[in-house]
Amino acid sequence: MVKARKYVVIKQFNGPPKRDDFDIVEEELSNTLQKDEILVKTEWISVDPYLRIYGLRYPIPYDQFSYQVGIVEESRHPKFPVGTRVVSHKGWRDYTIMDPNKGDSMFDRVYKLPPLNDLSESLGIGAVGMPGATAYFGFLELCQPKAGETVAVTGAAGAVGSIVGQIAKIKGCRVIGFAGSDDKVKWLENDLGFDKAFNYKTVDVTAALKQAAPKGIDCYFDNVGGEISSLILNQMNEFGRVAVCGSISSYNENPNEVPKATILQPTLVFKQLKVEGFIVWRWFDRWSEAFAELVGWIASGKLKTPEHVTEGFENLFDAFSGMLSGDNFGKAVVKV
Ligand code: NDP
Numbered sequence: 001m002v003k004a005r006k007y008v009v010i011k012q013f014n015g016p017p018k019r020d021d022f023d024i025v026e027e028e029l030s031n032t033l034q035k036d037e038i039l040v041k042t043e044w045i046s047v048d049p050y051l052r053i054y055g056l057r058y059p060i061p062y063d064q065f066s067y068q069v070g071i072v073e074e075s076r077h078p079k080f081p082v083g084t085r086v087v088s089h090k091g092w093r094d095y096t097i098m099d100p101n102k103g104d105s106m107f108d109r110v111y112k113l114p115p116l117n118d119l120s121e122s123l124g125i126g127a128v129g130m131p132g133a134t135a136y137f138g139f140l141e142l143c144q145p146k147a148g149e150t151v152a153v154t155g156a157a158g159a160v161g162s163i164v165g166q167i168a169k170i171k172g173c174r175v176i177g178f179a180g181s182d183d184k185v186k187w188l189e190n191d192l193g194f195d196k197a198f199n200y201k202t203v204d205v206t207a208a209l210k211q212a213a214p215k216g217i218d219c220y221f222d223n224v225g226g227e228i229s230s231l232i233l234n235q236m237n238e239f240g241r242v243a244v245c246g247s248i249s250s251y252n253e254n255p256n257e258v259p260k261a262t263i264l265q266p267t268l269v270f271k272q273l274k275v276e277g278f279i280v281w282r283w284f285d286r287w288s289e290a291f292a293e294l295v296g297w298i299a300s301g302k303l304k305t306p307e308h309v310t311e312g313f314e315n316l317f318d319a320f321s322g323m324l325s326g327d328n329f330g331k332a333v334v335k336v
Pocket of ligand 1: 130179224248249279323326
């Protein structure tokens with residue numbers, strides 16, 4: 001009989017998540033698989049910012065969801081034989097029985113790891129997974145970048161932002177990134193090819209943009225929201241496009257106390273900006289299209305996919321907490 005371990009959220013997060021908001025629970029899995037079921041051993045687990053806020057919709061206690069990559073150890077599904085690698089949203093657990101045919105919501109879908117040409121399977125929860133699709137579709141579909149345009153990206157050193165900036169370079173744009181440390185700034189400029197990067201914690205954002213982009217910003221990929229986004233919107237050109245991907249700067253705020261927003265309407269009107277929020281699942285049926293192109297860019301050396309790897313199932317909380325406070329250069333993943 002397989003005993004699975006899983007993380008259960010036992011206290012609603014209040015401010016930054018704490019270790020004792022979670023419990024690790026053992027669960028006995030059935031010895032007998034039903035028709036079409038597979039037993040999957042988890043290899044890689046993702047820690048992402050949305051885990052901080054999506055849980056608010058569930059009653060406590062709930063199993064911690066997230067993307068994971070695993071290998072099929074037993075199978076009664078003809079299309080998922082033993083040894084197949086699968087991506088699922090089964091969360092922070094080390095063994096799972098799942099049925100790939102079941103699952104109506106995006107959360108429940110189980111799919112085969114896309115072809116990776118010998119790249120690390122961990123990419124299935126990163127650049128060739130949900131964050132990669134987010135960068136690809138969010139940026140290309142909503143910002144519609146053109147060669148020669150100037151693109152600003154916040155959260156630039158993270159999973160999504162680091163890919164957005166590199167896709168912008170591939171498309172012939174000039175790219176300006178904002179991240180939370182001087183080391184990240186150097187890394188973005190020297191290793192990832194950003195034209196300019198700034199530490200948003202120490203710089204005057206408006207002055208920095210006036211110096212780095214004297215002709216203004218055409219596209220803004222917004223990962224963080226808050227004050228910095230207002231400042232960037234004010235430096236945009238007429239008919240600029242803004243993809244609103246996330247607002248991590250407010251995820252630890254009390255959702256019942258809505259923070260006051262800067263008045264932006266005059267900027268939106270007079271600059272005739274197009275601002276659109278999105279959720280990556282909008283394009284779920286096209287994810288494989290993005291994955292094929294992303295893998296091609298990685299294989300040809302045009303796209304780097306740095307990962308911040310934490311070893312050990314028991315260190316999932318530290319990986320999550322560290323990602324929220326900015327430890328990660330690139331995608332934060334946990335090797336089980
Ligand atoms: P990252 O890998 O970028 O990790 C989070 C990063 O956020 C940290 O490394 C930290 O970097 C930064 N950060 C933390 N607190 C703040 C703050 N107060 N202000 C500014 N930056 C902060 O995560 P992802 O790339 O996975 O996600 C980036 C954003 O995209 C998130 O907002 C997420 O919710 C969103 N997202 C949205 C999706 C969608 O479908 N709309 C899908 C996937 C992600 P630093 O050192 O730079 O501060």
